Amino acid sequence: MLSIEQLVTLFERFRKENSFQGKVAELYQPASYLMELGGKRLRPVFTLAAHQLFEDQIDRSLAAALAIEVFHNFSLMHDDIMDQSPLRRGQPTVHIRYDTNAAILSGDWMFAHTYELLSRYEPILAYDLIRLMNQTAVQVCEGQQLDINFEKMDQVTEMNYLEMIRNKTAVLLAAATRMGARIAGASREDQDNLYTMGLHTGLAFQLIDDYLDVYGVVTGKTTAGDIKQNKKTILYIKTLERADDADRTQLLELYQQDSPDKISRVVNLFDKYEAGDYLRRLTIEYSRQANNALQRVSVDPNRKSNFTSLLNELLNRNK
16 A cells, blocks of 8 residues: 555656646646645545555546646635735745736636546546536535625624535545545445545544634744634634623624734634634544544555544644
């Protein structure tokens, strides 16, 4: 079996062998720029690792792994425009480096290229993968729209927020995992369990991101960007739920202004009502559910070591 590092190396080699190019270079350059910025490559690794649960020869999953990563980066490119984000992975975002029109159009091409990659499989398999990708793409768009809606709302429930990150973030990781299992010929039950594992991992992953945005080290993104953009994360929701009337009013007012001390005052309220501790406990619960789903997959436990390591690494990361 290949290690996680070897899976990443295998994927990167395939990605570079399938570099973006065509007659109109200006269309492909922004997409290439974003892909070359790197990232965790978490989603393609989940595709390859899911395939490897069932057989050692995993080359057949490389096109699907690349499709998932291309789609993910397409969504980042357009999200950065909507959020007016200046940085991505410590470098200027695509719409800053090039311009907004270039970012929109190159992102549109990446969306189309996702389906070109999946169409390389034999018809029945390609149909299943494309259908799953369609379903996932719709959910990602719904999640992004909910995220936008929340910016205009004072009151967002925990259930509302979890539904949003489930669609915006978790379903893509779940789909990536199912694709690897489907290409490997896994049973429907094993595919379902791996999808559940990916879903709960994705929820835990996003919750940790929310925590690190406020309490983590500098990661190449704008520090406390969620507070600056008035994002209604679990930290905000739980603080608003627990706060007394005076602190509740203060938090609502802070999220309607852009004062120099906004971040420090908001974080003080998060700390006062132990919202960070609550978020960490919620993360641990989703991680536990992810591990339980993995244990239900009917393969030799030794073949699950990559996923066990991945889940532990994700839970304990600090960036």
